[in-house]
Amino acid sequence: MEDSTPVVDVQGLHVGYRTASGPARALLDIDMTIQPNERVGLVGESGCGKSTLLKTIMGVLPPNGEVTEGRIFLGDDDLLEMSEEARRKTRWAEISMITQSALNALNPVKRIDAQILEAVRAHRRVSKADGKALVARLFEMVGVSPDRAHDYPFQFSGGMRQRAVIAMALALSPRLIVADEPTTALDVIVQDQIFTRLRKLQDERGFAMILVTHDIALVVENCQRICVMYAGMIVETGQTQDIVNKPRHPYTIGLLNAVSVLGSTREPIAIPGSPPNLFEKLGGCRFAPRCPLATQLCHTQVPPRVDLENDRVVRCHHWEKADDFAAKASSAETWAQAPAAQLENP
């Protein structure tokens, strides 16, 4: 796996938003490599910048968003350096997206088959008959009857709409599909069906995938690799098994702690406190206020990137104390020692 060329390689990416209350630094020094065929999970609390990262990759940042530094390679080409027309051609053909809210992502007044074919026709000529056949094939792939392809979005249930959006994402056989909380709005059973379908499709068609969610359990179940994000930074990445067995960042430990495990008596505990606002100047580790391991160093110096064995990366001054900490992390008192928690209950 190490020697294959990545599909997408994000290097040192910084993204900010101009806002009325000053610049918000939404992404800080993001490195992320996606190998062909790989499923990578991106987890983090809401507001940590997951959607911002995907939008930056797709090139649809809102007008007040701006890449201040970094590169995004698609093969050998830097997406950020391309002409607008060259970039447009890569969209959907190379990277497509399954959006967070299928309800709002489909244009309410256009038929679904037309919306799918529109994407295809933006890249190549398709005859009417071929187009129809293509849509029928895509609908079969995602498990919706092709008879329904000519419907409007409002005639579909939530699950069907999500499937339609997946069909759309598959239309041009892209190398990478990014999925932004694809099932957050759906019930657990439909969610499960959709993931089973996605995994099967991926085995058959061989695309890489970034799955974005705030639900670490979903990622553990579905992805080979995990990136854990906190307040605009990727604080830890590695193979799923390595991360679950031996988390190295206190935030990852906290996230794992916060999910209940079926059949276990352990009570899930949430990490006390809330993420920092993104306007502050970056003076140290952004997690430090909520971290029981935090020392003076953490408040004054941004933790450097530490590369470990097996493609593991962690950004923590105290990663070596992680095992020790993990043992105590399931008790609420441990978390009460964090600076923020101390401020709340002195």
Added chain:
Amino acid sequence: MSSFWVRRLWQSALTLLIMLTLMFFMFRMLPGDPTATVISPALYPKAQETLRIQFGLDKPLWEQYLVYVKNLAVFDFGLSFHTGRPVADEISGRLLNTILLVFPSMIAAYALGALVGAIVGWRRGSKLEAILVFLSTALQSAPVFWLSMLAILFFSIRLDLFPIGHIVSPGMFPEENWRMYLSMDFLHHLALPFLVNTLYQFCFPFLLMRSSILATVGEDYIELAKMKGLTDRRVLYHHAMRNSLLPLATTLPMTLGWAVAGSVVIETVFSWPGLGLLMVEAVGRSDYPVVQAAFLLIAVLTVVGTLIADLLYTLLDPRIVNA
């Protein structure tokens, strides 16, 4: 036809009935005796009585009302007090003149307003946007007669580009007939009131389209349309504008009646022999049958326009199913 449309048609018919009933009583409640204009109080009482019987004014009110409704049903609006000719004949030519002025300029204004509003909203923050928004807001609140007079002053008097008023040059078409409408002379006369009306009507669709495009820009389906690799133009015309067109396409027919009523001012300033000018003249001469018929016509236009708006809505928005 679905039950919705049947119900809608009944509603429209009922609205019209209420309108014409109100109109009937309204004209009979006006201060003074409207019949005084045709039946001069200076006549002998005997002669007055004869005329009264001739006009049916001796009958009880409800009977007069029934006759009125019955006549309207066959488009008999009675005789003009002023010319003695049937009101329908008096009005039809005038209505055509108004339609030729108002409808094309409304359509031009809406088409242009929608397009410019969409483009300006899509590239928000431009200088052009700021200027156009300021001008439209100012223009919208400016009185039309003032705008018309400015236009005449500048284009007709100062630059001598257009005639000062009327529909054709005096003496060009001694017998007004359809040939008149095909002449360059007619177009020359039409140009200035058309431009003023278009400019004035442009503001509303422009401002509406711009703000509804601004509201669509952040929508998820616009973002998806971009991600699909559609060109910027296609995203604008096929998604943002297509969806923002809904409120606009439906206000256009609804405002037609209002625009015809509003032509009173512009027609007066430009001496354009349309329905608006006719109303002004008729009111001045207490020619009530004519005024009444003109009012009714505007009511009919409004009701029909609203029906068309409903129809357009169902055609344009698949989510609305009128079962």
